[in-house]
Amino acid sequence: MAKPSSPEAPLLPAASFSWPQGVRGALSISFDDARESQVEHRSAALFKQYGICVTYFVSLVNVEKKQDLWRAVAAAGHEIGNHSVHHPCSGNFPWIGPGERALENYTLEKIDAELLEANRSLHQMLGVTPVSYAYPCGLDFVGRGENRASYVPVVARHFLVGRGYRGEYFNNPSFCDLAMVQALGVDRDDLAQLKSYADQALATGYWLILVAHEVPQHPGGEGLSTGNIAALCEYLQTKPELWVDTVGAIGAYVKSHRNLDQKDAKERAKR
DSSP states (O other): OTTTTTTTEEEEEEOOOOOOTTTOEEEEEEEOOOOOHHHTHHHHHHHHHTOOOOOOEOOHHHHHHHHHHHHHHTTTOOOOEEEEEOOBOOSSSSTTOSSSSSGGGHHHOOOHHHHHHHHHHHHHHHSOOEEEEEEEOOOOOOOOOGGGGEEHHHHHHHHHHHHOSSSSEOOOTOOOGGGBBEEOOOOOHHHHHHHHHHHHHHTTTEEEEEOOOOOSSSSSSSSSHHHHHHHHHHHTTTTEEEEEEEEHHHHHHHHHHHHHHHHHHHHHHHH
């Protein structure tokens, strides 16, 4: 599907959903893998300067290397999400290969145990138990052929929200599957593109989630640079109708209020 601001992107009808009073759409900003640049370049502190909390889906090995810094991120109010233990992806990726980290060689039981292990480890290291999960590489399957299966039900069993990657992009809060909400990869996007996503969320009433990996200090490199973070945050401050919060916070609101909206609709139908 085309990115929302591209010329071929279809116009979407406004979502019918009861956002908080004065809010017309929602945006979450997330980072994957606990890359060193995320903490070394103080992205969490930069967001907090603007009163914004974001979600970090972290890899355990990288958290272990910088535990003090990651504890500070969690203490500042940002969300720490589960991103598995071994970051399993398809074995077709050269950096994965046909070994133990290949999803084709996983079972539902193995991925279930790994996600629980990651939660336990993050609680031990950072004192938090994640309620959100990000599918490594955006892939949600295990096995191959007749034994291939989606592990979305596993994520639904253990987490409030499961975040995909490079999927449908928009999440209709009245309809989306919270165990597989989709997200935009923004590692190569410039500031104008980032601003357009905020505008699209407001125009549609949908929930958009952005995903970045590195946090370079200068624009032009791959990732969401500190300069673009600051400029985007300044732009978001001019959009009070857009709710900007963590994946977990917005997911919790969507879950509870979607049920209320459905209940109200049934009550009206009885009249």
